[in-house]
């Protein structure tokens with residue numbers, strides 16, 4: 001593993017002061033590869049925190065361009081990035097925050113074998129997308145590749161977060177919690193209202209779980225965290241693996 005030079009020791013000093021991370025954990029972060037699917041409301045804070053935390057290789061995927069209605073909550077972009085690609089716009093901010101890491105923007109909709117290959121080429125995937133079709137596709141790719149998935153969602157005043165790791169026999173997958181059959185259509189979250197800082201809360205929680213996992217701190221598997229921004233309350237519910245799940249269950 002790479003040695004940390006003086007600049008790196010200073011940049012990451014507040015991580016290194018944490019006994020749970022220390023120099024060893026920071027080295028792990030610098031050696032880690034994370035794939036961020038979506039450079040919108042959740043992806044913005046998640047990507048910025050992973051970059052500032054020193055996750056060494058980050059791929060950020062989004063085929064969309066920055067629109068005026070995005071700027072209320074998608075804080076990786078600004079007024080000067082209107083009409084530009086979201087992946088490139090976010091990558092620019094990530095590199096400005098931390099020039100020492102490698103940022104790879106992908107302006108495409110990752111599907112099928114491309115999605116599989118990208119998931120398998122990373123240590124962790126963050127699902128920061130805004131629709132169920134992508135969530136299920138990303139989940140299938142992560143289960144098949146045996147790569148942990150940090151999933152977040154936010155709409156109106158409600159946020160949710162879960163970490164899945166199919167390598168752990170007790171961990172459910174996204175499909176165990178949200179079977180595809182149960183969903184009425186695929187209304188993109190773009191058509192609902194969403195409280196601006198709510199996506200910041202959930203995207204930041206995704207970054208918390210991602211940094212912990214990549215630094216070697218065990219994630220909370222088998223639990224779904226729900227945040228109600230109206231009441232200000234967090235609650236966690238236990239979610240078991242569905243033995244009959246067509247994605248992660250026994251074939």
Ligand SMILES: [Zn+2]
Nearest residue numbers: 173176245248
């Ligand atoms: Zn499952």
